[in-house]
Amino acid sequence: MMRYLRIFQIPAFARYFLGDTIVRLVEQCVQLALLWFLATRGHSPANLGWYVFWSTAPAIIGGPLTVKLFRYWSIRRAMVVDLVSRALGYGILTEIIAIHEDAVNWTVFDGVAFLNALTFMVTNAGGPNLYVHLVPEPWVSTALYSEQIGWNLAVLLSPLLAGVMVSHVPVILFVGSAAVILVLAAFNLATISLMTKGTTAHSDQDSAIISRPIWRLILGNPAIWISTAVFWGMNVAQGMLVVLWPLIVSHDWHADGTRYGLLLTLEASGGFFGSILLPVLLRKGSAIHRLLWSDAAAGMVMIAIWNQMDHAKWILPVMFVHAFLAAGAATWALQIRYDGAPSQQRPALLAYIRSFLQSAGPLGAIIAGMGWRSTGIHRLWQEVIVLLVVFPVLGLSSYMLLNQHKTCFPRVN
Structure with a gap:
């Protein structure tokens, strides 16, 4: 157990873990808030079902696209761009919610859900591959265990936070805050000091993907x-x-x-x-x-x-x-x-x-x-x-x- 705690004495890993966990927590809270908003404002179970579909299914083809992206970009650069693009998506939703207070533009919501799900694998698959550049090799297995702890912590807290806040916080504030937090997370990731070998992009020959x-x-x-x-x-x-x-x-x-x-x-x-x-x-x-x-x-x-x-x-x-x-x-x-x-x-x-x-x-x-x-x-x-x-x-x-x-x-x- 002490080994799990000692890994947070490595500054680069501690910064990455904190940023990644906060992003997961915020996005899960936002998704719960959006589902509640769309269910109560949209008045269309069929459209809500399609929204859930577009929020998950595109990740299936996102994996091969992620592999292609890692082929030409470094993993960290790809993850930073992914965070910024998702922040832009939430920014668009914030604007749409402000303009259409009493109606739901399902096309925009489905489009943002599609793009977020399509790039879901960038961070999901990229994170574990950064660990070798954040911690010494003997600590990599501990970092992998810590990732699971961070995921489950976000899953544990998000229903509680979203359930309490959705009745007291306007959904537009939820979504707008998520956009800001993702931009800050992208800045945090971009400025973490990696080991020297982790700063270059993968070549075609090295990646073999x-x-x-x-x-x-x-x-x-x-x-x-x-x-x-x-x-x-x-x-x-x-x-x-x-x-x-x-x-x-x-x-x-x-x-x-x-x-x-x-x-x-x-x-x-x-x-x-x-x-x-x-x-x-x-x-x-x-x-x-x-x-x-x-x-x-x-x-x-x-x-x-x-x-x-x-x-x-x-x-x-x-x-x-x-x-x-x-x-x-x-x-x-x-x-x-x-x-x-x-x-x-x-x-x-x-x-x-x-x-x-x-x-x-x-x-x-x-x-x-x-x-x-x-x-x-x-x-x-x-x-x-x-x-x-x-x-x-x-x-x-x-x-x-x-x-x-x-x-x-x-x-x-």
């Missing part, structure tokens, strides 16, 4: 493709849960938004504490072994509410435990991908894998949305359980079968 070698690298490393396949299946289930949770709370529990907020907060807190404690508690064995066992355990935990989903007293604590176990697995998955790629190919590999994983959420949401009326919530819930249990178990079985190739599985000490 065309898609075919990257996919060959993924398929040739069992640790990478097993962990990726497992997380893709579980992300489909999580995409379904995004749609199912508000329906369960309102239709089955007959509860208000407070209970829904409590559910999200418990889930986020489980992820936050899991990202901190689980890597400390489980230190033996390969990263892939720990990942698959924790994922399998997380899926098994969900079986506890297979026939008890009508009762909040069962779901709330189980979701905390599930998120706790899954958060540790996410940390090890990132470590596996980072260690499994040569340094020149690492930016491309992370971008492609995260784009692939991003495709699972919208797919799960579509399945849940289409199946709500035709198959019913209990049937959909069974499908969620199958995805959360079967994929980790299959991955664990694959690991057992391929265990003789021990060199393929990176270890984290």
Whole structure:
């Protein structure tokens, strides 16, 4: 645990971590505020659904575009431009909200959502690749763990902050403040002192980031493709849960938004504490072994509410435990991908894998949305359980079968 704290004594990493975490927190708060604003002002569930689609789906093709961008620009420059472009998008929304106070210009909102999602992978994939230029090599694995802590901290705090502020702060102030904060974050990132080797852009020969070698690298490393396949299946289930949770709370529990907020907060807190404690508690064995066992355990935990989903007293604590176990697995998955790629190919590999994983959420949401009326919530819930249990178990079985190739599985000490 002390190692996590000591890494913040490195000024460059501390500045980056603080700026990145604040940006994630602010953007998640803004997204929640915008969803509430559009739901109450737009009066169009269909248009709101398309807005959510444009807020997520373009990230799928954003990965390959990010790889091309990293090919010609340094990672830091690309991330700075991304932050500034998103700030401009929020600035446009601020102007539109001021002009059209009583109506919603869906075209502009969808356009900004599309552009933000399209460049989502620039920061998402670029951040982990900056760590080698922010901290000494022995500290890189600790930096990767810290990234997961920052993500989960933002997820934990954003529903609470947005829920309290959305009733007291005008949405135009929300969005305008986000634009200013992103500009400040871009300045912070641009002025961080990097190690000498991290100040130049990647050449074509050094990067080697065309898609075919990257996919060959993924398929040739069992640790990478097993962990990726497992997380893709579980992300489909999580995409379904995004749609199912508000329906369960309102239709089955007959509860208000407070209970829904409590559910999200418990889930986020489980992820936050899991990202901190689980890597400390489980230190033996390969990263892939720990990942698959924790994922399998997380899926098994969900079986506890297979026939008890009508009762909040069962779901709330189980979701905390599930998120706790899954958060540790996410940390090890990132470590596996980072260690499994040569340094020149690492930016491309992370971008492609995260784009692939991003495709699972919208797919799960579509399945849940289409199946709500035709198959019913209990049937959909069974499908969620199958995805959360079967994929980790299959991955664990694959690991057992391929265990003789021990060199393929990176270890984290």
